[in-house]
Amino acid sequence: MSGQELAFWLLAPVMVLGAVGMVLARKAVHSALCLAAVMICLAIQYAALDAPFLFAVQIIVYTGAILMLFLFVVMLVGVDSDDSFVETLRGQRVFAVVLGIGLVVLLVAGLGNAVVTGPVGLTEANAQYGGNVQGLAALVFVRWVWAFEATSALLITAAVGAMVLTHRERLVPRRDQRTRAAERIRAYAETGRHPGPMPTPGVFARHNAVDTPALLPDGSVAEDSVSAPLRSRSRIRTPEELLAPMAQRHAEIAGDRQPDPAVGHQRDPRPGESVAEQGAALKASQRTQRTRGEDLSDEERI
Amino acid sequence: MTAMDLALFGADPWWVVLIKAVFVFALLLVLTLFNIVFERKVVGRMQHRKGPTMNGPFGWLQSLADGMKLMFKEDFMPTAADKVVFNLAPFLSAVPALTAWAVIPIAGTVTVPFTDRQTNLQLTDLPMAVLFLLAIASIGIYGIVLAGWSSGSTYSLLGGLRSSAQMISYEIAMGLSLVAVFLLAGSMSTSEIVAAQQQPVVVLGADVGITGWYALLLAPSFVIYLISMVGETNRAPFDLPEAEGELVGGFHTEYSGMRFAMFFLAEYINMATVSAIAVTLFLGGWHAPWPLNQVPGIDAGYLGAVWFLAKVILLIFVFVWLRGTLPRFRYDQFMKLGWSWLIPLSLVWIVGIATVRMGREEGWFTSPAVLLGAGAVVLVAIGLALFGGRETEPETAAPTAFDPYAGGYPVPPQGEQQLPEMAGVLPGDEDTDRAGRRPDGPGHDREETS
Incomplete structure (x- = not known):
């Protein structure tokens, strides 16, 4: 068995599996990965068939650039966004079937021809100009130079067209770093808004997530410490909710209050839940827990 | 230029190929262990501290200890992770990094120890070896991008997106800077490019004896390559994909243990790989530098590997130097540098090189008319630079009322x-x-x- 046949029988199953996987995969990224596997196997086939230049270009252009852009777009559009099944192109199914049949006919004819007449191979063509790369260069830049130039002109036109389509006229002057700094200082002068970075989220004994507000020295919430989308999406915790468990603990430690297992030992109140309400609800839940012999107080869980 | 015979590469029996493959693998692992400690020591000195000193003699076994620690650490996987891709990504990152060294010439012809078999100290060579390197590098990007996507974390995803955009942009600049080398060497095989750089420079018909390294002859290409190689490896000042102030760790935020170690390994091997490409394509490969190359046999046999590794480590030092010196770029500045400066400059430079080469072959530079024209253009340019333009008046700021x-x-x-x-x-x-x-x-x- 020659090296070429070995490469074929090793890679062909992988390529078929990759192609099937590309069609059947549910996630777009998995499809892209399967396609990448097919492309790389194809490139190795090229290398085995005495076409090393095509091998490198296949990987650089298709796997490295085009498929990478696919992946890029898939990631930008969203990790889990579902495909819409609304057909925007009318009659595309008919065209797809017609073109598919045409492709099958073409493949059968091409493969049949190769099987019947026997493959020519690249050995002779490569030897003609002293190598695969030189032979390709002679074809592309001498014999087919006009076709090559026309293709490149087409590609450049497409690239320029894409840039024109996405071009936007700038209606307002660009705000660079300097103007923004000046704006911040002006806002400070006029409204007293602090020109520095916004305050970080609050850090408490039990919370330091981004939705935890920081408290100002007077005990009120620093609004800017929680980002605007979070503030608009849900109500953020109030200082009372944040401080109640620790206040209870301090009181217990100081010994001037009876230990209240409902507050400070359990999960903190959810935003919007009042402390007392939560205490009552927890007492009930705790009773059921005790009967089950579980204790889910924070200390045990941690 | 003498077309070097690539036949020596096809003639190796399987056991020589195996020995060379194991040698390259071992060399890369040892080089990585060295580079990590080297970087920490050098950057430590730059920051007035000593760097690692505890493990091994003078701390040189620090990265071995770190590697053992990473091996025995628990490997976490986030619940939201895509299991298959999350496991696949580190391999996609590390395997291409190791593969790239297959076509790097580490030394010239050597004798395999205990035998009399001659072989080149290079695993293999291809007629388009440099394109092979670019292809392998572009597969390596998948590891980073997929790691970012599969972690199911925003930081990782942003890191992966950044790095894919960055590496694609800088791969273009890198590829364009290599085109000038192909034009001058007339080959894309690494060993032939190394051989082509041994041609002495001829200035005005006189042989000055300096070997024509492409860092000298193609200085603009070399500078563009140096900049884009830092961008390609995600190193400071272009380490935006793992900007720790913004993205925690970037694409590898969710990785730990051995999987993280593979990303770490890939990053340092990639540093060594791009340095090795720079050495091979621009710095004369494994040959000794100019005044020393007059000594016969100074880079013969295994001594070539010493020169090669010395040059690679010099470039690694440049990486560390940059990291110790420059603050991180902002993302838009970084993209602007790549797309509006490096790529157009490369294109103009390639056209210039191609024109000069064409002119030399067609004999344009021997006819007096062309020389006169070129001289006139140079004179006008000098004249414009000296006397042209209007001198800007020194601005005298009127003292304004305060x-x-x-x-x-x-x-x-x-x-x-x-x-x-x-x-x-x-x-x-x-x-x-x-x-x-x-x-x-x-x-x-x-x-x-x-």
């Missing part, structure tokens, strides 16, 4: 401006009131009102 509350908030005086309460005070007069406050001056009023 408003200490310009815009409603206190500002310090600038340049010629002077605090109004200092207007009447002579300089250096210690006897006057320190604040220069006059009882009837504006400073006094403000003091009372504020």
Whole structure:
């Protein structure tokens, strides 16, 4: 068995599996990965068939650039966004079937021809100009130079067209770093808004997530410490909710209050839940827990 | 130029190939262990500290200890992770990094120890070896991008997106900077490019004896390659994909243990790989530098590997130097540098090189008319540079009246401006009131009102 046949029988199953996987995969990224596997196997086939230049270009252009852009777009559009099944192109199914049949006919004819007449191979063509790369260069830049130039002109036109389509006229002057700094200082002068970075989220004994507000020295919430989308999406915790468990603990430690297992030992109140309400609800839940012999107080869980 | 015979590569029996493959693998692992400690020691010195000193002699086994620790650490996988891709990504990153060294010539022809078999100290060579390197590098990007996507974390995803955009952009600049090398060497095989750089430079028909390294002949390409190789490996000042202030760790935020170690390994091997490409394509490969190459046999046999590794480590030092010196770029500045400077400059330079090469072959530079024309253009350019243009008048800022509350908030005086309460005070007069406050001056009023 020659090296070429070995490469074929090793890679062909992988390529078929990759192609099937590309069609059947549910996630777009998995499809892209399967396609990448097919492309790389194809490139190795090229290398085995005495076409090393095509091998490198296949990987650089298709796997490295085009498929990478696919992946890029898939990631930008969203990790889990579902495909819409609304057909925007009318009659595309008919065209797809017609073109598919045409492709099958073409493949059968091409493969049949190769099987019947026997493959020519690249050995002779490569030897003609002293190598695969030189032979390709002679074809592309001498014999087919006009076709090559026309293709490149087409590609450049497409690239320029894409840039024109996405071009936007700038209606307002660009705000660079300097103007923004000046704006911040002006806002400070006029409204007293602090020109520095916004305050970080609050850090408490039990919370330091981004939705935890920081408290100002007077005990009120620093609004800017929680980002605007979070503030608009849900109500953020109030200082009372944040401080109640620790206040209870301090009181217990100081010994001037009876230990209240409902507050400070359990999960903190959810935003919007009042402390007392939560205490009552927890007492009930705790009773059921005790009967089950579980204790889910924070200390045990941690 | 002598077309080097690639036949020596096909003639190796399987056991020589196996020995060379194991040698390259071992070399890369040892080089990585060395590079990590080397970087920490050098950057430590740059920051007035010593770097690792505890493990092994002078701390040189620190990265071995780190590697053992990473191997025994628990490997976490986030619940939201895509299991298959999350496991696949580190391999996609590390395997191409190791594969790239297959076509790097580490030394010339050597004898395999204990035998009399001659072989080149290079696993294999291909007619398009440099394109193979670019292809392998572009597969390596998948590891990073997929790691970012599969972690199911925003930081990782942003890191992966950044790095894919960055590496694609800088791969273009890198590829364009290599085109000039192909044009001059007339080959894309690494060993032939190394051989082509041994041609001495001929200046005005006289052989000056300096070997024509492409860092010298193609200095602009070399500079563009150096910049884009830092961008391609995600190193400071272009380490935006793992900008720790913004993205925690970037694409590898969710990785730990051995999987993280593979990313770590891939990053350092990639550093060594791009350095090795720079050495091979621009710095004469495994040959000794100019004055020393007059000594016969100084880079023969295994000594070539010493020169090669010395040059690679020199470039690694440049990486560390950059990291110790430069702050991180902002993302838009970084993209602007790549797309609006490096790529157009490369294109112009390639056209220039191609024109000169074409002209030399067609004999344009021997006809006096062309030489006269070129001389005239150079003279006009020099004349314009010396006498052309209008000299800009030195700006004399008119001393403006100083408003200490310009815009409603206190500002310090600038340049010629002077605090109004200092207007009447002579300089250096210690006897006057320190604040220069006059009882009837504006400073006094403000003091009372504020």
